Amino acid sequence: MSKTLRLILGDQLNTQHSWFSKKDDDTCYVLMEVMQEQEYLLHHHVQKILAFFAAMRNFAHQLKQAGHKVIYIKLDDKDNQQHFDKNINLLIKEHQITRFEYQLPDEYRLDEQLKAFCNKLKIDWGVADTEHFLTARNDIRDFFGNRKSYLMESFYRHMRNKLGILMDGDGPLNGKWNFDHDNRKRYDGKVPLKQPLIFSHDVTELKTMIDKMGVRYFGRVEAGNLGWPLSRKEALELLTYFCEELLPNFGTYEDAMLQDHISLFHSRMSFAQNVKMVSPAEIVDAVLKAWNKNKTTISLAQVEGYIRQIIGWREFMRGVYWAKMPEYAEKNFFNHKNQLPKWYWDGETKMNCLNKCINQSLDNAWAHHIQRLMVIGNFALLIGADPDEVDQWYLGIYIDAIQWVEITNTRGMSQFADGGIIGSKPYVASAAYINKMSDYCKHCHYDYKKKHGEKACPYNSLYWNFFDRNRKQLENNPRISMMYRMLEKFNKQELEATLKQAEQYLADLDKL
Structure with a gap:
């Protein structure tokens, strides 16, 4: 009799x-918590570790309740x-397993490990x-062929066509593919803010266990209470709430960003x-159903903006990952080598935007995409931080960070370390952008209007320093040629x- 371990x-x-569509007494499933997954990175956020373990334990319980052997x-x-390999070998021997199966991992290192x-x-x-x-996995590579850079917008339109989402025949519904002009505004108080849906899970025993085992971590978890969804039921509740x-x-x-509200109108479904409690197809279906039911209160612009993130950006990033790994993890277009300031690990900086965004990340293991890209990642790029360290920080701190989605967003989109495979220009900004999109600057030690002098905002001088020092690599990029024209017009003394x-500032980053 064949005995299968999955x-x-x-x-x-x-x-x-x-x-799981049928029960089979000769098939057994295995889930395992292993130090291998705690030690491949310097350290993970404590909430990330606890959420993964708690969700895995709940999943195993649900399988057992459904009659599966686990x-x-x-x-x-x-x-x-x-270690995965050693535990599997032990189980094969102990249970006289005759066949082993696994699902395709989403991380390159695990894919290689399990194949070997x-x-x-x-x-x-x-x-x-x-x-x-x-x-x-290979759809992106097949779609773009041998092109040096990949344009997400063309892939997104392809996905809309392929899936028949928000389409009118061969064209986009209402004649527009993109509603960014209508979206992406500063919060103006015209609509009331909603509190995020936070769950309550006591993970005190789990926390005691990982401490006993000497697991390295950073970040905070308040009173052993974890607010993330740990089951499919809770994930669907969160989707409905969104x-x-x-x-x-x-x-x-x-x-938009606010210092006293962590998520505004973001779903926090990531x-x-x-971890696959809920699928992108289910999320898109729920969003479309909500829109079709409530078109008087939900505009097409809101729906398109969200669906773009799911069927466009998320699938695109995964495709780039599988098309470009493992070489992608070594890319460093600017040859940046600087270390991140120590306050990336404790949030103790006088720059209010970074203080709020990093502390939010330490407190919640989460920040929304503009906080990650245009505040935290922007600063790392402006100071010339080593993309290896930036990757490690992002992969460790965010609860949703798995390498396939993290490294393409940080090394690619955020740090431009891939030289333009994902983004056609570096995503850098001065304090003017942060002030435009947030209320951080009005509460800051630094003056967002000043480029130099006492309490001048570090973003401003670092912004122009970035373009000045990277002139050779960037001045012929048509999307940022205007910045070099502006540099040329600078008064000599001002520059x-x-x-x-x-x-x-670069000489003493830890004190900012």
């Missing part, structure tokens, strides 16, 4: 997978070998798709989605004072 990774918590290996189990492991097995083995994404309460204003304010201010 591995489920911590980001494969998909109860809708065809694996082995769950806890981090502190005495027989835990703390299986090639050494003396029993049958097989691989299944995760049945989650809207595209296959569609009913937040979607009507999502697009309008999707780029963790649930990235010298601005660049001198930048050098002073």
Whole structure:
């Protein structure tokens, strides 16, 4: 009699997978908490570790309740070998397994590890798709062919056509592919803010366990209470809450930032989605249903802005990852080598925007895309931070960060370390942008209007320093040629004072 062992990774918590469509006494599922996954990175956010473990344990419980055979290996189990390969080998021997199966991992390192492991097995083995994404791994590579850069907009339009979403025949509904002109406004108080839906999970015992095991981490978890969805049921509750309460204003304010509200109208679905509790198809379907039901309160612009993130950006980033790894992880277009300031780890900086965004990340393991890109990532790029360290920081701190989505966003979109594969220009900005999109500057130690002098905002001098020092790489880029024309028009003394201010700040970043 054949006995099959199926591995489920911590980001494969998909109860809708065809694996679970029928019960089989000769098939056993295994989930495992292993130090291997705690130690490949310097350290993860404590909430990220706790959320993954708690969600995995809940998933295993749900499988058992549904009648499936499940082995769950806890981090502190005495027989835990703390490594996928070693635990699987032990289980194969103990349970006389004759076939091993796994779902395609979404991280390159695990994909390589499991392929190498299986090639050494003396029993049958097989691989299944995760049945989650809207595209296959190689779709992006096939779509763009040998082009040096990939344009997300053309891929997004392709996806709209392919899936028949917001289409009118062969063209976009209402004649527009993109509603960015209507969206991405500063929060103006015209509509009331909604509090995010926060769950309540006591993870005190889990926290005690990871401390006992010596797991390295950073960040904070208040009183052992975890607010993230840990089951499909909760993920669907969060999706419903977004569609009913937040979607009507999502697009309008999707780029806005407030120091006293962490998420404005964002869904905060990314963790649930990235561990596959809920699929992108389900999310898109829910958003479209909410819009069709409430077109008087939900505009097409809100819906398009959100769907673009799901079927466009998310699938695009995954496709770039599989098209360009492993070389992508080594790219450093500007040859940046500087270390991140120490306050990236504790939030203790006098720059209010960074203080608020980093502390929010430390407190919640989450920040929205503009906080990540245009405040935290922007500063890292302006100071010439080593993209290796930037990747490690982002991969560690955010609850939704899995390498396939993290590295393409940070090394590509945020740091331009890929030289333009993903973005056609570096995403840098001075204090003017941050002031335009937030209320951070009015509460800051620094003056957002000043380029140099006492309390001059560091973003301003660092912004011009960035363009000045990277002239050779960037001056022929048509999307930023205007910046070099502006540099040429600078008064000589003003430019010298601005660049001198930048050098002073760069020399003592920890004190900013």
